[in-house]
Amino acid sequence: MNDREAMQRALELALRGTGHVSPNPRVGCVITRDGQLIAEGWHARYGGPHAEAAALAAAAQAGEPVAGATLYSTLEPCNHQGKRGPCTQAIIAAGIGRVVVGAIDKNPIVDGVGVQVLRDAGIEVETGVLRAECEWQLRAYQHFAATGRPYIIAKAAQSLDGSIAAANGQSKWISGEESRTRAHRLRREVDAVLVGATTVKKDDPELTVRMVEGPSPRRVVLDTNMDSSLRAKLFVGPDRFKTFLFTSESQASGVKANALSVSGIKIKSAPATSGDRLDLENVLEQLAAEGIASILVEGGAQVLSSFLAQDLVDELHLFVAPMALGEGKGTFAGLGAPRMENAPRMHFHSVGRSGEDLHIIALRGPRRAATELNS
Amino acid sequence: MNDREAMQRALELALRGTGHVSPNPRVGCVITRDGQLIAEGWHARYGGPHAEAAALAAAAQAGEPVAGATLYSTLEPCNHQGKRGPCTQAIIAAGIGRVVVGAIDKNPIVDGVGVQVLRDAGIEVETGVLRAECEWQLRAYQHFAATGRPYIIAKAAQSLDGSIAAANGQSKWISGEESRTRAHRLRREVDAVLVGATTVKKDDPELTVRMVEGPSPRRVVLDTNMDSSLRAKLFVGPDRFKTFLFTSESQASGVKANALSVSGIKIKSAPATSGDRLDLENVLEQLAAEGIASILVEGGAQVLSSFLAQDLVDELHLFVAPMALGEGKGTFAGLGAPRMENAPRMHFHSVGRSGEDLHIIALRGPRRAATELNS
Numbered sequence: 036m037n038d039r040e041a042m043q044r045a046l047e048l049a050l051r052g053t054g055h056v057s058p059n060p061r062v063g064c065v066i067t068r069d070g071q072l073i074a075e076g077w078h079a080r081y082g083g084p085h086a087e088a089a090a091l092a093a094a095a096q097a098g099e100p101v102a103g104a105t106l107y108s109t110l111e112p113c114n115h116q117g118k119r120g121p122c123t124q125a126i127i128a129a130g131i132g133r134v135v136v137g138a139i140d141k142n143p144i145v146d147g148v149g150v151q152v153l154r155d156a157g158i159e160v161e162t163g164v165l166r167a168e169c170e171w172q173l174r175a176y177q178h179f180a181a182t183g184r185p186y187i188i189a190k191a192a193q194s195l196d197g198s199i200a201a202a203n204g205q206s207k208w209i210s211g212e213e214s215r216t217r218a219h220r221l222r223r224e225v226d227a228v229l230v231g232a233t234t235v236k237k238d239d240p241e242l243t244v245r246m247v248e249g250p251s252p253r254r255v256v257l258d259t260n261m262d263s264s265l266r267a268k269l270f271v272g273p274d275r276f277k278t279f280l281f282t283s284e285s286q287a288s289g290v291k292a293n294a295l296s297v298s299g300i301k302i303k304s305a306p307a308t309s310g311d312r313l314d315l316e317n318v319l320e321q322l323a324a325e326g327i328a329s330i331l332v333e334g335g336a337q338v339l340s341s342f343l344a345q346d347l348v349d350e351l352h353l354f355v356a357p358m359a360l361g362e363g364k365g366t367f368a369g370l371g372a373p374r375m376e377n378a379p380r381m382h383f384h385s386v387g388r389s390g391e392d393l394h395i396i397a398l399r400g401p402r403r404a405a406t407e408l409n410s
Numbered sequence: 411m412n413d414r415e416a417m418q419r420a421l422e423l424a425l426r427g428t429g430h431v432s433p434n435p436r437v438g439c440v441i442t443r444d445g446q447l448i449a450e451g452w453h454a455r456y457g458g459p460h461a462e463a464a465a466l467a468a469a470a471q472a473g474e475p476v477a478g479a480t481l482y483s484t485l486e487p488c489n490h491q492g493k494r495g496p497c498t499q500a501i502i503a504a505g506i507g508r509v510v511v512g513a514i515d516k517n518p519i520v521d522g523v524g525v526q527v528l529r530d531a532g533i534e535v536e537t538g539v540l541r542a543e544c545e546w547q548l549r550a551y552q553h554f555a556a557t558g559r560p561y562i563i564a565k566a567a568q569s570l571d572g573s574i575a576a577a578n579g580q581s582k583w584i585s586g587e588e589s590r591t592r593a594h595r596l597r598r599e600v601d602a603v604l605v606g607a608t609t610v611k612k613d614d615p616e617l618t619v620r621m622v623e624g625p626s627p628r629r630v631v632l633d634t635n636m637d638s639s640l641r642a643k644l645f646v647g648p649d650r651f652k653t654f655l656f657t658s659e660s661q662a663s664g665v666k667a668n669a670l671s672v673s674g675i676k677i678k679s680a681p682a683t684s685g686d687r688l689d690l691e692n693v694l695e696q697l698a699a700e701g702i703a704s705i706l707v708e709g710g711a712q713v714l715s716s717f718l719a720q721d722l723v724d725e726l727h728l729f730v731a732p733m734a735l736g737e738g739k740g741t742f743a744g745l746g747a748p749r750m751e752n753a754p755r756m757h758f759h760s761v762g763r764s765g766e767d768l769h770i771i772a773l774r775g776p777r778r779a780a781t782e783l784n785s
């Protein structure tokens with residue numbers, strides 16, 4: 036097992052912590068001796084052992100000596116006295132001979148110091164193996180660690196021409212089952228899902244993880260004027276204790292907010308800016324203080340637009356269906372498909388990059404084997 | 411050189427006819443003996459020799475005997491007495507031993523008969539080598555040959571959210587230089603480019619091929635009420651003889667239409683349907699009669715929508731820029747970037763299929779090396 040293979044395995048192990056460790060990062064670790072894997076570890080739950088400590092413990096339990104062995108970690112080992120003592124000291128104490136690190140921890144209290152401490156102890160340290168992959172897996176944590184602000188992922192499902200509903204308001208379903216499954220996978224990746232009051236009124240969503248296995252994230256509703264129904268699923272289901280509702284300062288002390296608060300909803304107030312929008316920076320600060328390091332913004336359009344206009348969207352997932360709805364003023368303006376069934380449907384032939392743009396080719400009608408290039 | 415390699419070469423040769431042979435198909439041909447290439451041919455200009463005849467002539471000129479040789483053609487050889495006599499007879503007369511065909515000609519007067527004639531003459535015929543690639547290269551011709559209706563390619567450049575202009579109307583340029591170059595390449599591929607009167611008024615386009623080498627296609631303007639300016643570039647430039655203007659029956663005999671007709675514009679009338687739209691089926695019939703087998707519909711939104719709503723779009727090319735403009739009622743409704751410079755810009759991280767949908771991931775801000783997965 037070479038360095039890249041070992042780090043690849045550590046990346047896989049790290050995923051086991053998804054949904055259980057935040058605001059800590061998910062981290063994976065393997066230990067090899069003479070190129071043979073002797074132990075694996077991962078950060079499995081918030082407050083539990085770090086990946087490095089878990090791997091060292093696994094080696095000890097298996098009776099595998101680690102003196103002179105190589106330890107791989109997707110993230111730089113911590114050197115600060117956290118819940119469990121610094122990993123760097125455990126690594127040094129165990130006699131590890133070489134440490135290979137994927138990403139340097141952007142938390143200002145680590146940020147290279149972990150590597151330095153190991154080197155000062157005479158351990159050979161290599162950094163940057165599968166760096167891009169490790170940084171990608173850790174991007175939400177790294178952003179939160181560096182800025183103190185939750186990492187924002189925006190998600191939308193739209194037609195080819197950017198419409199999110201037919202003329203009759205129908206939006207279920209623009210995207211197909213695979214896309215909806217991926218959207219649930221995104222929910223599993225984040226600490227919280229956020230929607231606006233209009234979405235609560237219109238769709239009454241549950242915002243839970245259903246189409247894949249895994250824990251459901253917390254939920255955040257932005258509702259300046261307390262327009263949401265007290266009977267919305269987010270407020271009455273068994274997961275209602277996971278719901279935060281942000282409203283204006285005046286509404287936060289009102290009757291409706293009080294009723295929700297009594298049934299377990301966490302009511303928060305934020306200053307309202309022009310146009311009755313809540314101050315998003317303030318909302319994000321409060322959510323960060325609750326240990327929410329990543330947020331999936333699911334809509335609606337006003338909420339998505341506000342996040343984007345304030346340059347708060349770190350990552351956008353756009354599911355594009357091969358149909359045109361022609362709402363609004365876009366590419367197929369005037370088409371205005373009254374119902375979803377009326378939407379002209381095509382099928383995607385190919386998609387590729389065109390400079391900074393995408394070049395999408397769609398062909399007439401639904402998918403047919405005969406029109407496929409590679410059929 | 412095996413069958414696939416020889417057919418690949420024939421496909422490359424066929425491209426040399428692009429823009430010069432319509433409404434004939436572009437076709438490429440190679441002849442091999444004992445696996446060695448001995449002659450190449452392609453259909454170079456409308457009325458000129460077909461690819462097979464050109465290849466046979468090239469072999470004769472080079473003094474290469476072709477008796478028993480293998481002939482590869484991207485399209486089934488014709489068996490009808492066209493401008494030059496049937497290719498099947500030339501192939502039989504030359505003593506070719508084996509013929510390999512990419513696509514069967516969907517023209518009802520060929521459609522397998524060419525292959526049958528060759529087989530009846532004792533020639534071994536194989537069909538379907540690189541069939542998908544040949545069908546793709548010949549798709550416009552095949553559609554026209556089978557249906558008598560021009561193949562319609564729609565093209566649009568839009569923001570992530572399907573907007574085609576900023577709030578101030580500015581649409582230059584949403585897409586980048588590479589995308590605009592590809593759009594010019596598309597123009598070179600078709601017999602005509604079609605726009606609506608609004609686009610003529612707003613953009614005053616030339617619709618010529620400029621960013622790549624090649625002949626400019628003919629141009630078609632749909633203008634029910636003769637709203638276009640007589641001084642529009644399409645009507646005054648040196649290519650004005652290539653311009654067709656379709657208008658209502660009443661306008662077609664009016665003063666404005668007459669003035670354009672005198673300066674060389676081809677005025678056509680078509681019945682108007684509801685909402686002052688010209689009957690597209692009628693327009694396409696007239697264009698087909700002019701030998702126009704493929705049309706690139708470039709806009710505006712109303713024209714694109716009409717084609718799509720009537721199920722007339724065979725192929726859609728969508729250039730998507732990594733920015734949001736928020737016009738209309740789409741994914742970022744309410745964003746409404748007043749000018750192009752205000753549009754929030756992201757960069758594409760990845761794109762892939764998600765069932766029948768596309769899954770596009772864009773990241774914050776313009777492209778930076780550090781955020782790239784594969785940097």
